[in-house]
Amino acid sequence: MTEHAVVIAGGGPTGLMLAGELALAGVDVAIVERRASQDLPGSRAGGLHSRTIEVLDQRGIADRFLSEGQVVQVASFGSTRFDISDFPTRHPYALGLWQKQIERILAGWVGELLVTFYRGREVSGFAQDDTGVDVQVSGGQGLRAQYLVGCDGGRSLVRKTAGIEFPGWDPTTSALLAEVEMTEEPELGTRHTSSGMHALGKVEYEIKDGEVVYEKGGTVRVMLTESQVRTSEPTLRDLSEGLIAVYGTDYGVHSPTWITRFTDMTRQAADYRERRVLLAGDAAHVHSPVGGQGLNTGVQDSVNLGWKLAQVVKGISPESLLDTYHAERHPVGARVLRNTMAQVALMRVDDRIEALRDTVSELLSMDEPRKRFAAMMSGLDIHYDLGEGHPLLGRRMPDLDVITPGGTVRVFTLLHDPRAVLLCLGKPPGFDISPWAERVLAIDATYDGNWELPALGQVPAPAAVLIRPDGYVAWVGDGTDSGLDEALITWCGSI
Secondary structure, eight states: OEEEEEEEEOOSHHHHHHHHHHHHTTOOEEEEESSSSSOOSSOOSOEEOHHHHHHHHHTTOHHHHHTTSEEEOOOEETTEEOOOTTSSSSOOSEEEOOHHHHHHHHHHHHHTSSEEEEETOOEEEEEEOSSOEEEEETTSOEEEEEEEEEOSOTTOHHHHHHTOOOOEEOOSOEEEEEEEEESSOOOOEEEEETTEEEEEEESSEEEETTEEEEOSSSOEEEEEEOSSOOOSOOOHHHHHHHHHHHHSSOTTEEEEEEEEEEEOOEEEOSOSEETTEEEOGGGTEEOOOTTSOHHHHHHHHHHHHHHHHHHHHTTSSOGGGGHHHHHHHHHHHHHHHHHHHHHHHHTSOOHHHHHHHHHHHHHHTSHHHHHHHHHHHHTTTOBOOOOSSOTTTTBBOOOOEEEETTEEEEGGGGGSSSSEEEEEESSOOOOOOGGGTTTEEEEEEBOOSOEEETTTEEEOOOSEEEEOTTSBEEEEESSSOTTHHHHHHHHHOOO
16 A cells, blocks of 8 residues: 555646645645546636735746736626726736646646656545545555545545535526537627526637637637526537527537536535545535636635645644634635625526616725725635734735845745745844744845735734745734744644
């Protein structure tokens, strides 16, 4: 039986990001992925939100994605789009980039690290005990791990085998999504009928002056809202009939790259951890794809979990640190579920819903509601409950240009290695953190600009901050070391 510290079931964006986080921390990690390669048929999810770009920037790999994607203002709530170009972040936008490209870039990064892949295989079962998990892999291979993480999607075998409940709401609507060839040139754009919204677009496109420009010919991306809820595996005939119902023709549809059916089924794991088994991404939460939040939430799950799991595996922190993963990420997931349900309701075809949609759009056109909802949809307002105190506590650390004795440094560059940073601003305070010297990077610096957070606005300048490896502020100093040791023990391990 082959041993690893952590085995990850599933090598999509969530599993890849988690593997990268663990490998950066020096943890022996393996991915079990059913696909023989990272190739993904079709486009799938279509982009990265601002906060996800930031966490990639924290690890020094954001440019890999930015160089291939399209910077766009597409954050939205229902049918209302938001411009976040005035937000205080280096990335006040979304990035248009298909999931197959996101996965390829992530896999390239992970391939530079010490990660073992078991491709063309699936986790078929497991049994856990007090010291680890015996993982059965299709093909007869057995693996032994200290921890198993299910990143294996909404139908997660890991979640089901662990006996974790998945409460929520059954679907009320379904839609077909496909990439196909057509003998006739289709009518591109969106169309609304009594069954809902439909859209036809080209896989290959350019964005010019903020507008999507399609070339003639090429693969067509189809989205059709169905008049009745269906959950079976879709066929080309289903797609053809759906096109005829909406457009009066199927445009000679043929040669599908892929066809899938998605619904607004909304469910969340009751627990993100069952002893030595954890869940992340779609294995922990499923919802309508409206707003493009699924992939982004999964990647951010991994960034929250990775460094915590690494510290527990390495004996730096007690196992109880893993409880903070559920405590912090479950409310984030629950909020995504609620906002997607609200958006689906607003998209229904009904005169009264139309009136409500107009009212919501009017409200969201006002500056204060726009900032609040846009910060929510972009992930920039995430706030972990770390207790009362400074507004920065539990929120993302702004990527400031701070002045150090060695020159000007971006804060995010200090987070390229997944370890905590103690940033002391102003006069050197003389904090003694020598017991944590190998786990915490201490930096003396100054910063003369305003401190500003999305949606909240300006906040008081702190004297010092302890930044967790995931970029969230764990402690804010007032010029003394009050509470610092407690925060270091909680997040960086005991002495």
